[in-house]
Amino acid sequence: MVASVAPDLTDPHYRAAIVDLLGAIGYGEISACERLTEDAGRAPSLADKLELLQLANAQFANVDPILDGLRDLGVDPYDAMAPFQGPIDAFHEYTAPADWWESLVKAYVGDNLVRDFYREFAVHLDPTTREIIESSLTEDRSEFVVDRVRAGIEADHLVAGRLALWGRRIMGEALTQTQHVAAERESLTEVLAGEVIGGLDLAGIADIFGRITQRHIERMGKLGLEH
């Protein structure tokens, strides 16, 4: 059990956790950019393709500031990202969309899940790290998905049941991989478990996950899907 401390980058324990967090975010963005671009290949029209490519590129625009943040911490960003390649690649492998609808739902649900997660945790971190993470959360261009999916369900009601299951699977897989990471990266876990940062205890963590889940359910509803 580590004593609870204020978030301070001069503390090596806290610093190690932040290196992990930024490494995970960095590889997550790179990976999201690649997968969204791949998914864009399935778009039924050039306009739809462009929407997904715009999401992909918005993700990529966040990579450089994250890598710079890691360099400022005196860390090789590639070393910092390496431990998260496995779990993040596994997440994408287990949630590889079978068609355009699944790509859309994954883009919307997955992207926003990650944003919620980072937004919730960022407020508890040191100002420098918070700034880096929050500046990567400014733009949300995924709202076009709502119209597309609702129109798809309108045209074919069977789509709704399948996509509702799909949304659950994305959420479940995200949790599974987060747990894998947590099991392997002690310093990161200690932050996520509220053992390092003052003011964020286990009850606080539970609240965070509760809010993230709640917003996921709301988004599924917005798409016209039951959770």
Place this chain on the structure above:
Amino acid sequence: MVASVAPDLTDPHYRAAIVDLLGAIGYGEISACERLTEDAGRAPSLADKLELLQLANAQFANVDPILDGLRDLGVDPYDAMAPFQGPIDAFHEYTAPADWWESLVKAYVGDNLVRDFYREFAVHLDPTTREIIESSLTEDRSEFVVDRVRAGIEADHLVAGRLALWGRRIMGEALTQTQHVAAERESLTEVLAGEVIGGLDLAGIADIFGRITQRHIERMGKLGLEH
């Protein structure tokens, strides 16, 4: 035979050619972004992957200004791009890299070929179009390829012969698809053939292609490859 005129967007003939040109550039950028991202999946390291993704995203950053330019001409950008999907997709199909080396050479040779082509023609166009096209040419981030390919040849001399052929194939395929486009898009051809724009005749066009070829040969040399 069309009379030679000053490049003026109020002239419907010239305007139609510019719509074609911007449509081709727009789809070319979208397509390049997708293919470079796909190729990035073959990178031997995360650092190399990022270099190629950066190229892909630099390409994509040019798409919006092109689409806006088309909208300013009162044209649906998707309609304007549609005729060029076939030839540009065909180009990529016939030059699908078999490995990382071929991806690198294609990124470097193909990207710069396109840039030279647009740069040469842009100076003969109206100021608005020239501005749109030239602003899309500012950033060249492909220089990292030179080091990588030279190191690859150093490590395995057999690579050089294969990649030299590969560079020729990319150039040849680019010319073939340009000819296909020219055969189908009369208004564009008239511009490229110097029949529409005053001050750019067939001899001028020949000079342009001569310079483009010369720079291609120089680039191959820079990579350590014979043309």
